[in-house]
Amino acid sequence: MALFGAKKIAAIDVLLESLELNRTNNYKDAARDNFNDICSLFDQAKASGKYPDKTLEHYGEVIAKYAPMMEGMTHSNNVRHY
Numbered sequence: 001m002a003l004f005g006a007k008k009i010a011a012i013d014v015l016l017e018s019l020e021l022n023r024t025n026n027y028k029d030a031a032r033d034n035f036n037d038i039c040s041l042f043d044q045a046k047a048s049g050k051y052p053d054k055t056l057e058h059y060g061e062v063i064a065k066y067a068p069m070m071e072g073m074t075h076s077n078n079v080r081h082y
């Protein structure tokens with residue numbers, strides 16, 4: 001969903017690009033850190049009251065999309081138990 005004419009949150013957009021890059025390259029710790037930073041910035045944006053509901057709704061949907069992917073993202077999945 002594109003934000004045509006809506007106010008964007010540049011810091012979150014930068015972190016989303018980094019998150020996607022780290023996730024696809026299997027940098028799990030970095031991806032988790034990106035996701036946690038995105039959630040924190042989103043909470044700050046909601047609390048600030050600076051952004052319209054449409055913008056917050058967009059980023060809320062993006063976070064909801066990534067949340068299930070981030071739940072199981074850990075390096076312990078790669079550890080072999082011999």
